[in-house]
Amino acid sequence: MKKTLLRDIANAFISLPKGLAVTAKNWLWTRPSVTEQYPEEKPKLPERYRGVPSLPVDPKTGLSRCIACGACARICPEHIITVIADKAETPKDRKPAQFDIDISRCMWCGLCTEVCPTRALIPAKDFELACYSREEMVYHIDDLMRLGGEISEEPDTENPSTANERAQSQ
Numbered sequence: 001m002k003k004t005l006l007r008d009i010a011n012a013f014i015s016l017p018k019g020l021a022v023t024a025k026n027w028l029w030t031r032p033s034v035t036e037q038y039p040e041e042k043p044k045l046p047e048r049y050r051g052v053p054s055l056p057v058d059p060k061t062g063l064s065r066c067i068a069c070g071a072c073a074r075i076c077p078e079h080i081i082t083v084i085a086d087k088a089e090t091p092k093d094r095k096p097a098q099f100d101i102d103i104s105r106c107m108w109c110g111l112c113t114e115v116c117p118t119r120a121l122i123p124a125k126d127f128e129l130a131c132y133s134r135e136e137m138v139y140h141i142d143d144l145m146r147l148g149g150e151i152s153e154e155p156d157t158e159n160p161s162t163a164n165e166r167a168q169s170q
Contacts, residue, residue: 045125050110052103053081054124054148055141064145065120068096072112072121078105081112096141103129104137124148 036043045051053072055064068085086097113121124147131137139147 045127049123049125049127050108050113051124051126052106052129052139052147053101053112053121053144054126055099055120055144056122056148056151057145059150063095064141064148065118065151066096066099066116067091067118067120068094068099069117071115071117075111075115077109077111078107080105099141099144100138101144102138104134122148 055066057064066083068083070083070085073079073081073083080102082098082100083096084098085094088094110123113123126147129137
């Protein structure tokens with residue numbers, strides 16, 4: 001009993017100066033602050049941040065590029081995506097009549113965005129997803145289009161298979 005008490009007292013005399021040294025180092029020598037002023041300043045997210053799958057809108061037409069093929073719904077391991085196509089005369093004119101994602105069960109794996117043939121489903125950069133009920137966590141097509149923003153004309157529109165072939169040949 002006395003040995004553990006003496007050991008605790010000795011550890012207190014050793015750890016107290018160590019903690020004060022860290023405090024003095026950060027207080028006396030001005031080191032850059034790493035504190036983020038969160039609500040006023042949004043944090044800079046990494047380039048490859050995978051957020052909520054969303055449907056960006058084409059500014060020319062006001063619609064998403066989704067053709068309601070259902071590939072995203074089939075590949076989703078949690079089966080949280082519901083896609084119902086509208087009645088169109090040609091498959092080229094087909095658009096989703098209903099597109100829902102239940103983000104409460106989403107694993108953020110990104111499989112749905114990778115399998116999309118038209119690159120209509122992309123990860124959004126929004127991370128503030130707090131809500132008060134489970135019903136609010138089901139995102140409908142309007143919510144997904146709002147999260148997706150507008151389609152940006154990026155030079156990165158090449159076929160992934162040709163990019164892989166080119167990388168292997170180098």
